[in-house]
Amino acid sequence: MTAALMVDGLRAGYGATTVLHGVDLVVPAGAAVALLGANGAGKTTLLKTIAGTIPAQSGSIALFGDDITHRPADARARAGVCLLPEGRGIFRNLTVRENLAMQNRGRDVEAAAEQIVARFPRLGSRMQQTAGTLSGGEQQMLSLARALSTDPAVVLADELSVGLAPVVVDDILAAVSGMRAEGRSILIVEQYVSRVLDLVDYVYLLHKGRIVFVGEPQQCDDGKVFDQYLGATA
């Protein structure tokens, strides 16, 4: 069976600086994978390179066996890669409805809106509001809802819980496990390591642009791996 996402020998970075030094990573179809690492390890760079907003210097990225290494970000998005960027993946100056309309034209907007209200009732009354004026949690919900409305095959989630109240984090992480239940493949970067370990099938540990550990969540239980690379246990 082909993997949903196969990253092979990927090198990438900014200008003359290389951040990723040959990363190999596999997200099996329908699986959830956690990508962990200290600040500056290259987690966000890896997700952005997979999504296509940073060009790969060498190596390859395959989506269900299709080489997408040299396709622009918008083509990858249409092919089913969905990056939920760090911070909020929403257009702050557009209304909630317009945010949804970006990917769902015409009648689909109504369908998408209904679907979203069903999942996040709080957004229902906010359809005409400018997205930038939503609370942090609502913004993140919109970002997730928007992503789900396009039915992506692979979701790349970058630090969804940053700056959110613990209660909201529960909702967000519940939504992530919901995505997995729907059969989507997920690559997630998360600061709440222990909580994300409950969600995923595999763990990758990124250190200074290289993968230093691959395993199942249970292998991380004793914390030795994290002591070595993350400093204090999370």
Place this chain on the structure above:
Amino acid sequence: MRDYLPFIVTGLATGSVYALAAMGIVVTYTTSGVFNFAHGTVGMVAAYAFYELREQHGLPTWLSILLAVFVLGPAIGLVIDRVLLRRIQGATTATYITVSLGLLVFLQGGALAIYGPATRTIDPIFSQSTFRFLDVTIGYDEVTLMAIAAVGGLALFAFFRRTHAGLQTRAVVDDPELTSLMGTSPGRVTTLSWMLGCTFASLAGVLLAPLLGVDSVGLTLLAIQAFGAATVGRLVSLPGAYLGALAIGVGADLSKKFVVDHPTLSGFPTSFPFLVLFAVLLFSKPGRFAELTKVSQQARQRAKVVASTRFAARPLVALAAAALVLPAFTSDPRMLDITVALAFVLIFSSLSLLMGLSRQVSLCHAVFVVFGATNLSRLQDAGVPFLPALLIGALIMVPVAALLALPAIRLSGLFLAIATFGFGVLAQNLLFLTDLSFGNEGLRSVSRPDFIVDFSDDRAFYYVVLAIVLAGVCVVELIRVTRLGRILRALADSPTGVQSLGVVPTAARVLVFCVSGFLAAIAGGLVASVPGSVTPATFDYFQSLLWVTILATTGALTLGGAVLAAVLLRLVPVVFTSPTVIEYQPVLFGLAAIVLSQAPNGIATMFKVPDAEALGRSTRAKLPRSRRHAERAVVG
């Protein structure tokens, strides 16, 4: 009130045309982050096309408009985006300014070379009949212009609010990266916005053509009316730009009524948009104007190739030696040419102080040159000898430079460029004809110094100019190695970083503007005293733009670039005397500036490559050592 109504009506009509151009620039600027200085020039090209099609080839009016506005306009936008801008995507503001100035100089120079300076008259497009309303005679053409602009504005509004393409455009304005993550190519959207923006510019150009006539200069000024109006809308608001344009149109026409009694202020109505532009930039709250340019990390790194940090002793000696032996190989009539070229070395050197060292683009350098010359002339009339008059005349320009630097303190590079662009045109229209400068005669005579030796001899005077130019160039080169130079280089890199060190950047930015203006004024006095007179036409605002493109081409980071610029501008036409060479010179400089916009130091880069990659490597190579050092410091 009744007296003013006719002026309000004509003002609203012309203001409506400005509104079309202003909305065009808002569309392109907000979507692409690139401010197109050549926006008015695009309108000029469309107007010439309209002239060719209708007046020369006898096409019907509607077909000419269709082709000039709705075919050529989008085509120009497509070329600007796909050919000029796509290639340098993510570049710094300075690069984009250089490219759009290059385009302006290229197109305007081309129009001048092909059509000459004469204004072509164009038959009216709309009916010239009038009707009476509230005791005011109103032309149907005026009403038509207002209606077209209103429809254009509403159409844009509907496009942005009601269509999916409009939504995608607003999404790109908001966050281009996120737009691409959502499956929409920001590149396509940007191209569309350039096509749209240039169509509006073309429409404005064609509508203005019967009112102003078609020539290479008059219609380019459309840009400044549009810039003024767009500034009212902070360059981002369509309704703001629309209302700003109407206000500027009405204000300019109303002021016509007042200046009838004041001949010296005859330039005021044409200058009104620039006054608005300058005032808005100067008095708006800080932070109201933010640059939208999307600079990539790569470009930022490349831009870090800084201006020369060393005192250019060897190039200076070489320049002096070459200049000393040159007269031996030069025939008498050529002496004047090389003397002027020498003075231009100082002009370019002073410009490189801004462009190369502090990375500020000044688009009104010719104003300093002109005033240096006319101040010298007026002081000589008052009996002051040459050298003191030259010095005092240049010192008078120091406060002017300080005033101009105000936007530089408050606003970022792009807005300084726009402000200086406005000031250059303002000075030419308003100040040159007053007694502060040329006065009514339009020509000022300047006499050469007459102490000890008789300097009416061209060879003797050459050495005077040489001495002064070398002294001026030395000042520029000295600034590079002083604290001021270091602060300016650091400011070009990171203003926040400089402030965090406790250095107030204001003084450095103002000071460098003052020094640059002072030296340009000195050079202006020298240039004028070679032939013994100066006219306003010699240094119009276009020269300022041309100089910037030349220096961007030859390299603003080192003395060599300034010398090369002077040689290319002043000596090439001396050697190649064919009129074609002279006519197409600006075209070539415009083209060169576009091509070399991203070379860190123009042509000079080709001889000595300040390799950004190598720079990156060397910093990295140093990193472990400094880290070791730091660790040792912690341990020790």
